[in-house]
Structures are given as C-alpha cells and as structure tokens.
Amino acid sequence: MTFPEADILLKSGECAGQTMLDTMEAPGHSRQLLLQLNSQRTKGFLCDVIIVVQNALFRAHKNVLAASSAYLKSLVVHDNLLNLDHDMVSPAVFRLVLDFIYTGRGGGGGRGPGAEPSLGAVLAAASYLQIPDLVALCKKRLKRHGKYCHLRGGGGGGGGYAPYGGRAGPACRHAGHPDLLPVPAGPRRLPAAEPPPGPEAAVNTHCAELYASGPGPAAALCASERRCSPLCGLDLSKKSPPGSAAPERPLAERELPPRPDSPPSAGPAVYKEPPLVLPPLPLPFQKLEEAAPPPDPFRGGSGSPGPEPPGRPDGTSLLYRWMKHEPGLGSYGDELGRERGSPSERCEERGGDAAVSPGGPPLGLAPPPRYPGSLDGPGAGGDGDDYKSSSEETGSSEDPSPPGGHLEGYPCPHLAYGEPESFGDNLYVCIPCGKGFPSSEQLNAHVEAHVEEEEALYGRAEAAEVAAGAAGLGPPFGGGGDKVAGAPGGLGELLRPYRCASCDKSYKDPATLRQHEKTHWLTRPYPCTICGKKFTQRGTMTRHMRSHLGLKPFACDACGMRFTRQYRLTEHMRIHSGEKPYECQVCGGKFAQQRNLISHMKMHAVGGAAGAAGALAGLGGLPGVPGPDGKGKLDFPEGVFAVARLTAEQLSLKQQDKAAAAELLAQTTHFLHDPKVALESLYPLAKFTAELGLSPDKAAEVLSQGAHLAAGPDGRTIDRFSPT
DNA sequence: CTGGGGATGGGGCCC
DNA sequence: CGGGCCCCATCCCCA
Secondary structure (H helix, E strand, C coil): CCCHHHHHHHHHHHHHCCCHHHHHCCCCHHHHHHHHHHHHHHHCCCCCEEEEECCEEEEECHHHHHHHCHHHHHHHCCCCEEEECCCCCCHHHHHHHHHHHHHCCCCHHHCCCCCCCCHHHHHHHHHHHCCHHHHHHHHHHHHHHCCCECCHHHCCCCCCCCCCCCCCCCCCEECCCHHHCCCCCCCCCHHHHCCCCCHHHHHHHHHHHHCCCCCCCHHHHHHHHHCCCHHHHCCCCCCCCCCCCCCCCCCCCCCECCCCCCCCCCCHHHCCCCCCCCCCCCHHHHHHHHCCCCCCCCCCCCCCCCCCCCCCCCCHHHHCCEEECCCCCCHHHHHHHHHCCCHHHHHHHCCCCHHHCCCCCCCCCCCCCCCCCCCCCCCCCHHHHHHHHHHHHCCCCCCCCCHHHCCCCCCCCCCCCCCHHHCCCCCEEECCCCCEECCHHHHHHHHHHHHHHHHHHHHHHHHHHHHHHHCCCCCCCCCCCCCCCCCCCCHHHHHCCEECCCCCCEECCHHHHHHHHHHHCCCCCEECCCCCCEECCHHHHHHHHHHHHCCCCEECCCCCCEECCHHHHHHHHHHHHCCCCEECCCCCCEECCHHHHHHHHHHHHHCCHHHHHHHHHHHHCCCCCCCCCCCCCCCCHHHHHHHHHHHHHHHHCCHHHHHHHHHHHHHHHHHCCCHHHHHHHHHHHHHHHHHCCCCHHHHHHHHHHHHHHHHCCCCCCCHHHCCC
8 A cells, every 4th residue: 555645755855865865765665654553553662542343343543544544644633532423433333444554455454253344334434534546446346246235225245335325424523632633423431322321221222233143134234333332322422523624525425335245244233343452351340250250249149130120230241341362472472561560560460461561552542440459559540449439438348349349341442452363263353261162152142151150149149139129228339429318207308308218318309219229229330431430420420531542622721731520720820820728827828729628727727626626617607717917716606506506527537536526516615715606516516426427425525625614724725716 | 758739630420 | 511629648848
C-alpha cells in the first residue's frame, strides 16, 4: 500500500532535489517501517488512540490512521478515543481494515477462525473510512470475480451486513471532546434510545454480541446495534457530540458483489472474534473461579432457585469474555508497563500469562484499578481505597471478593487487538477458569456451561436478596443521607412516603426509592467495561468511564483546564474570580471550596471539642460562637449546646465517629460557663447523647461532668474558644 | 521534615 | 439522566 502523506514526503524530497538522501534510498525501508509499526500496534506500544467498534476495542497509532484514512484523520486530531459507527464498520471488518492499513495487504491473512467479513463489507467500510487504496483493492478483486449483488438487506452469503443500513451518513460516535468535531448525524446516545433497560440490557447484550453464536440477518445487527455495549453505547462526552466532519460518503448506494472467493462469512452481526485481548484476571479473582462455582456466600444461599429472570442486573454475563493470547511481549512492552504504573506487571504477577498483556494502556486510559487483594501496596491510591470504601459502604458482608462476590470481567484495561497466529492452539481463553480452547465455538460452548451455572446461582441469590430486603435484613449501608423518615404516620412519612425496606430512609418518589434501593444490592448493576468496577447508578458509571477515557467536556474559559464535571468547573472558576464564599467562623479563613473549609474545620476540631463546635458553627452560622475575629464569648449556652448537638450528630453519622461525638458532647459542658445554665443543659445533653446511640456511660459522663462543672468554683469563660 | 492550605480527582447518592 | 452536593483521598506548594 502507499501512504499518501508518505508519498508527499517523498515527493517533497524529490522536489528539494539534489540532496544526498536522494541517492541513499534504502529499498524496503517503508516496508520495514510498516512492519515495525504493525508490530508495535500488536503490542500496544505507543498506541495513542483507541477505536471502539461496537463492542470491540482496537488500539492503533494516530499517525498511521491519519496517513491512511482521511476520515480517521479528521477524528484522531482531536481525540484519543474514536467510536465508529458499526452500521458502517463492523468489528471484524475494521480488523481487516486495520490490518490493511498496517500491512498493505488485504484479505486478513486468515486470522482467527471463520468470521471473515465479505469483501463488500470491507469495500463499504473502506469507502466510509476513506481509504482509497483499500477501496481500489476491493474493487479490483470484485471485478475479478465479476459478481454483483445489492447490499441492501444485508445480502449475500453469511454476510448480513448492510454497510449503509439506511443511515443518513457516517456517524462516528465520537467520544472525545465532541465540541471540536462536527458530526452532522449528531450523537446517538444509544442507551438513551434504548428500551429500558435495566442494567441488564446494556450488559447482557454486550455479552450476547461477544458470544453471538450463530449467523443472523442484517436486522440482527440493527438490533444489536441498538443495544450496544456500554462502552460504545454510552455517550461519554458530556456535551452532545456535535458530530464529526463526516465526509460525504464517497461510495454512494451502489451494487456490491458478494464475495465468491471468501470463506463463509459469519458477517458482522455474528461477530465471533472480538479483538479484545483481555488479559487474565488478577490472581485472587482467578483463584475464586478456579474452584467449582460455589454458592455465592455474599448473597445468601438459602433461597430457592427461582425462575431465571430475563436478565440480571449485575451483568454477570459480562463475566465471560474471550481472551486471546497475544504474541509475547517485546521488551519494550514490559518497560512500558512498568513505566506506566505497571499494568502489565499486574497481569504478569498472576503468573504464566505475562504475554497476554500488550503493554500499558493507550493514551487517555487511566491506570488500571487496584483490585482488592491485588499485589498493590496499601498506599496504592484512590482506586484501591475506592474498593475498600465501597465495600465498607455496602456492608461488611460483601467482600472480600470483588464487588458482587464474583468477578465480572475485570478486564485488564489494556485491551488490544492481538495476533493469534503466532500462538499455540488454544487461543481462546475463558477468563473465569482460565481454560484455553482452539476455537471460539468451543469456548462458546464452554462459556455457556458457565452461564448456566451462573444463572442458577443468581436465581437463588436474587431470591435470597429480595427476601432479605423485604425482611429489612439489609445491613446498615452507607453513611449520611436522609434521616428524615420519621415515625410511621408522622410528617416525615407524609413528605417522603416511600420508605426503604432495608433501612429507614424515605423518599418523595418511588423512582428515587428504587435508585436508593440499589445501594443495598449486593451486586452493583453497572459495571465499568474497562476496569470492571461496578456502580449502583448508571450515571456514576458513565462518569467513571469518562475518567478512564480522559473525557473532560467542561473547559475553563480562563485557563483552558478541563473537567469531567460541571460542578468542578464551577468550583474551579472561583479560583479565577477570587471568590471565597466559605468562611471559617473560628479563624476567619476564607475558602473557595466548601470542602476545603470542611477540611479546615477538621483541623480546628483536632484542637478539641470547642474547635469542632466552633467549626460546625462556622458552617451553619449558629449563634453563640465567636465571630471571625475570634473574640466572641459564649453568651448563649444554648447556642453552644446547639452547636455541640449538630456536631455530634454529624460525627455520629459514622459509626467510627461516635466516640468523637460522645467526647464532644461531654466536653461541651465545659463551655457552659454559667453553671446554672450548664445544669439546665445537662439533661437534654445527656438525652441527646443517648439518642445518638452513644453509650449510657457516655451519657452518664456528660451528666457527671456537667454536675462537676456546675458545682465548680468558677464559671468558665470561653477563652479556650478563641483562636490561639 | 511537617503541617496547613489550595486544588483536583473520584465515588456515593439524592433531587 | 444530568445536576448538584457531599465525602474521601491525593498531590502540590509553601511557610
């Protein structure tokens, strides 16, 4: 093949004329270059762009894509993540296209069993992507065979691929900063257009596509396209992708011949060989799976195996992904892995399968998560903590396994398209159990066995879960939140009649209650397709995905900094405006962000209960506490008590802070400088201590301290309250 | 070296 | 589903 830009380069060199280099042309240089690039691609080395096609991810080099395809060129300029319309390009076709781009050879070279798309589909894709060389090649081959057929209806053979599928134009779902790239067709927010789904749709269909086992009609493609995988289906960009500079389709409706010489094609709708190279799971997970599928201990196994629901909200089918071994990693692959926080190390650590990891994640991908139980150190960072906190949040019953008690994918983020040729026979590996199979069909059959097991398991579990929920047996999940449920029949119930069966929280509408109830689910229904982390809300998962993909749609006009969330931008803008609306009532310090004020307050709190009280008062503007000048006196013991009460209430929201709350309440009595008032406050203080669920001992302590105070020789001033 | 503040990232969750 | 807010954690800078 030729690279147009390389040609230009060469020509310009010629124009420059009499350079020494003219006479030093190295034959085969371009070929060697291509070989190197392709080798690097297969290893993920220096890949700086991900192309998402349906449920397949490909990694490549922007420069190469830009040099080969005018269409891709227009996309890679702005983004590290391209989302191709799989109406136009199926994963299998794109794989061939990518092969061609990197090798100059068509026909795919017999990669993988079956599933080679039709020549017509390749031609259509090449046209769509504006790869003239490939278009010409396809045409040439088609001419040679001299057969034509209509593409419409998906036509021929095993194809079932309708390249233009009645769509108005190429609509690349462009997941980057969409505002930079006009896409006439507009965004297609697949899940939004989606039926309902519960979580299951996004997840299960994802799996269904991955494991589609039989040829399907073109309509199947449309159906599956509507239920795209979470990754390609989600509009991860915040703003609506305005669209790409979608080129006019160079190939208008036209007849395309079938592919007489091609092997029976499964067609894109039955894409069987996802180019995902999913490295094996972290060791702990795999160990979990190596055992015979046990009853999930985290879901209560006592339920009866009820009828299997049509889909599981937890996306267990995502469990089974295919993994193809890639050629052994080059040394630089390893280096890369280490340099990038060692994603490949993580993969290697689980032993034997180091070759699977194709190196680090592409640009734009966050480092892989720290899996619970992984070999990461304790200080590994946020993700690990997230898992921890997540489990804490959802109750101790959930872990130590990965969320949900089962590994759901947890695909290693460095997905890539690999080359199976250089591997042994068992290229298709079942991630949960690690067994290898020589063909996708065999793996498919194997996976089905897993699925049946899982379905039976989850049928029981769900029943148990529902029963537990109905019985109000849920653990005390989460912190904070609405505690206004009130007694049955009370005002709280009138205002918020929808009460959670698992906790006492209540809500104004059933939708919010449903949303809340998901926080009690032991299995979170929305898994991240990149790292496998699961979420209770789709929006949270989407937001999380944006962080993986580096999508920051909210830009600061002043400095250009970008954010994943509008709220962050709002916060950030205060830096430029100098606005500091949050003021510490203890020391007068001003802050642009409320959270920093809160953090600051904690610093005050460290100094003692008074600090805490004052700090909280600072937040709430309560009376009876010093003003910003710090010289105030506690003129209102009731105010101090109110402050203490609020502070203690805040602290008591968390189990671990109950002691601090108690301490605060006890110490509060010291600041009731009028012994008489102090005495009057003792009872409510002690009562509140008890209300908070603090120990009776602590309540007694409050009383005794207060009594001691009241009996003391001098009333106490609040000098201690003033900043030092 | 340490503590505090500024700033940011990510997750939970309610509206 | 997005917005908004809360929380926690982290990094960086500076005194």
